[in-house]
Amino acid sequence: MNTGTSITDRLVQLRQQIERVCRDSNRLPEEVRLLAVSKTFPLSAVEEAMRAGQLNFGENYLQEALGKINRCPAATWHFIGAIQSNKTREIASHFDWVHSVPSLKIARRLSAQRDPALPPINLLVQVNITGETTKSGVTPDQLPGLLDQARELDNLRLRGLMTMPEPGRDPTPAFRTLRELRDSLSAQLSLDAFTELSMGMSHDFEHAIREGATWIRVGTGIFGARG
Numbered sequence: 001m002n003t004g005t006s007i008t009d010r011l012v013q014l015r016q017q018i019e020r021v022c023r024d025s026n027r028l029p030e031e032v033r034l035l036a037v038s039k040t041f042p043l044s045a046v047e048e049a050m051r052a053g054q055l056n057f058g059e060n061y062l063q064e065a066l067g068k069i070n071r072c073p074a075a076t077w078h079f080i081g082a083i084q085s086n087k088t089r090e091i092a093s094h095f096d097w098v099h100s101v102p103s104l105k106i107a108r109r110l111s112a113q114r115d116p117a118l119p120p121i122n123l124l125v126q127v128n129i130t131g132e133t134t135k136s137g138v139t140p141d142q143l144p145g146l147l148d149q150a151r152e153l154d155n156l157r158l159r160g161l162m163t164m165p166e167p168g169r170d171p172t173p174a175f176r177t178l179r180e181l182r183d184s185l186s187a188q189l190s191l192d193a194f195t196e197l198s199m200g201m202s203h204d205f206e207h208a209i210r211e212g213a214t215w216i217r218v219g220t221g222i223f224g225a226r227g
């Protein structure tokens with residue numbers, strides 16, 4: 001997919017690819033934001049991406065992330081990994097976005113533990129569209145109740161939905177379902193900032209953009225293979 005040899009080269013190619021898919025699907029490139037998933041890659045990789053103009057970074061593992069965040073406070077940091085209850089305090093203190101909120105309980109903890117002097121956390125709820133038992137996230141039928149209660153929490157802003165399609169299957173139906181859920185829930189509950197769809201990774205982001213992604217989460221496509 002990428003013939004570039006450096007992070008900078010890959011970012012340039014990726015941005016061109018995003019623009020092309022946007023043009024082909026009648027979307028504006030500025031509607032699609034690129035989240036560089038830097039898990040397992042060193043600080044130097046984040047710094048190179050920042051020099052190439054990348055601002056938003058996603059991390060899955062808290063301890064690993066904290067070191068990079070402390071050294072790169074100018075970046076915007078997104079938590080995208082599994083969230084255990086005993087990690088919410090640090091996540092609430094160090095991240096501006098959380099894409100992988102799996103339950104009302106975790107949303108409540110993030111809200112309670114966020115410093116009210118900071119801007120609210122931008123929160124996306126992870127949706128398990130196909131109901132796979134191995135995957136975290138809420139099922140579509142749990143979403144209205146969860147959002148209706150989470151909207152009352154201080155220190156959070158409900159921004160949208162995230163999903164990871166089942167591996168090995170055509171991802172398009174899951175992406176489309178996520179978009180339909182966002183549209184219907186944001187109307188039904190009158191959520192004013194509920195605009196975001198975090199979907200698509202290195203191998204399927206083109207499909208995700210066609211189905212309306214506003215954040216694509218790309219790791220290997222920018223940083224190369226993980227060891």
Ligand SMILES: *Cc1c(COP(=O)(O)O)cnc(C)c1O
Binds near residue numbers: 037039
């Ligand atoms: C690792 C990861 C990504 C990036 O995957 P790539 O295949 O490297 O692009 C995206 N989203 C989540 C939740 C991840 O854990």
